[in-house]
Amino acid sequence: MPVTTGRRADAQRNVAAILDAAAACLVRDPDASVSDIAAAAGVGRVTLYGHFSSRTELVDAVFVRAMTRAHETLDAVDLDGDARQALARLVESSWQVVDESRMLLVAAQRALPPERIRELHESPLRRVRALLERGRADGGFRSDLPADWLVAVFYTVVHGAADELGAGRLAATAAPSAITATLLAAFTPPGERVLADALPLDPS
Template sequence: MPVTTGKRADAQRNVTAILDAAAACLVRDPDASVSDIAAAARVGRVTLYGHFASRTELVDAVFVRAVARAHEALDAVDLTGDARQALARLIASSWQVVDESRMLLVAAQRTLPPERIRELHEHPMRRVRSLLERGRAAGVFRFDLPADWLVAVFYTVLHGAADEIGAGRLAPEGAADAITATLLAAFTPPGAPVPG
């Protein structure tokens, strides 16, 4: 985690160039080497090591930035009102984020320890969790399964959709609708009709 403040202007520019290049490379190949990343950033390998002590630290920084950006984008989503509609809105904004950064997650999983991955996923998960609990209180989401599990289902289905799109078996246009229909049904309390 390089300190961008107090550094010279070109140094700061290089840091962001490296982060951009790393993100691009890691998406293409989760095992991209430091040489590849430095070359893509049009920067010497030595310069890269001047800003990031190790490859692991670089991957961590890329992942942290991606999570922060996703958090920022998702904060704009209105989660008030009917919980089911709010869930639909959250999905519509989330799935593209997941689709874009899923290869980055793969790269992170290969280099960062599992606790770190989980640690960085905590904040985004809280958003889903609180929405889930609000919907439960309103009687539109099920109570018979653990909240942890339902949150996991949310993310699992989103990632699964991204994989299906990547494999060409799901059209990106229809993805949001399919995910929404699936998750709304999965969250519906037993006995209640599935919304359609």
């Protein structure tokens, strides 16, 4: 029993080391190879393949872990009260999560099929959809367009900002205000004033 327990503990340490190394390598280079990741983890390729049968499976595991941690972070965001103010708070936290994991998303998009990427975003998107539905019900958000389309707009704008940041065309400090302003303009019912008070403070 102690031998078995020790082997299991060694395996868990190896998996944790591989996932940590893979995340770090993929952030630096979304096309990092299995050899690069194994070397960074301090294990051999045989050991790595003993836990992950392919690079695709490893990238999937890294992205699942990142999305799980993101979900836990966003669970702490207060989404009560005015839906537009709540949207600003969600963008502030969501953006930090996306900014931290944007290169992992690039790696995932290159290795995984689009339907898998969408599946792994389902939990965060359910949170967005619930907030939008509440805002639509109380008149803060437009109801003349399908809710699924508004969710897609949220997803597209946030990840578009990540792309702009990566290209050097958007500063990280300016991103929350830019995203929130764009989403509020898109979500506010036609003819109504966009709630400027919901915008994060401009760091400039």
